[in-house]
Amino acid sequence: MTDLVLIQGLRIDTVIGVYGWEKEIWQTLVLDLDLACDIRPSAESDDISKAVDYAAISERLTETIGEMRVDLIETVAERSAQLLLKEFPIKGVKLTVSKPGAVPQAESVGVRIVRGEGI
Numbered sequence: 559m560t561d562l563v564l565i566q567g568l569r570i571d572t573v574i575g576v577y578g579w580e581k582e583i584w585q586t587l588v589l590d591l592d593l594a595c596d597i598r599p600s601a602e603s604d605d606i607s608k609a610v611d612y613a614a615i616s617e618r619l620t621e622t623i624g625e626m627r628v629d630l631i632e633t634v635a636e637r638s639a640q641l642l643l644k645e646f647p648i649k650g651v652k653l654t655v656s657k658p659g660a661v662p663q664a665e666s667v668g669v670r671i672v673r674g675e676g677i
């Protein structure tokens with residue numbers, strides 16, 4: 559059995575992009591996460607210390623990605639997934655990183671990766 563903790567539409571401002579002009583501006587990335595875990599310990603105890611804390615994860619990602627200076631959203635996705643697997647009690651993660659407005663003809667563009675187990 560696999561449970562999921564969800565974070566949807568997490569907006570993070572950062573400096574990112576392939577082109578020189580992108581390194582001079584802030585742009586918004588939008589993250590969607592499925593975090594595979596067992597929610598029974600937190601549900602049975604009603605104890606946040608036994609939960610996959612979506613607020614703590616959102617704060618950690620906002621701080622880390624906000625300070626990242628990379629070209630590709632692939633790099634953001636891979637580094638974020640590895641950080642989450644290392645620092646939080648999750649078995650796996652499905653992570654979508656979207657960059658709305660990057661392609662004028664598209665509502666949004668992005669990448670989606672799955673790392674670890676249980677997704």
Ligand SMILES: Nc1nc2c(c(=O)[nH]1)N=C([C@H](O)[C@@H](O)CO)CN2
Nearest residue numbers: 574575576577629630631632660661
């Ligand atoms: N697969 C990717 N393609 C592109 C990326 C990216 O991060 N991954 N980035 C760019 C530019 O930075 C673009 O967002 C500027 O409009 C182009 N292609």
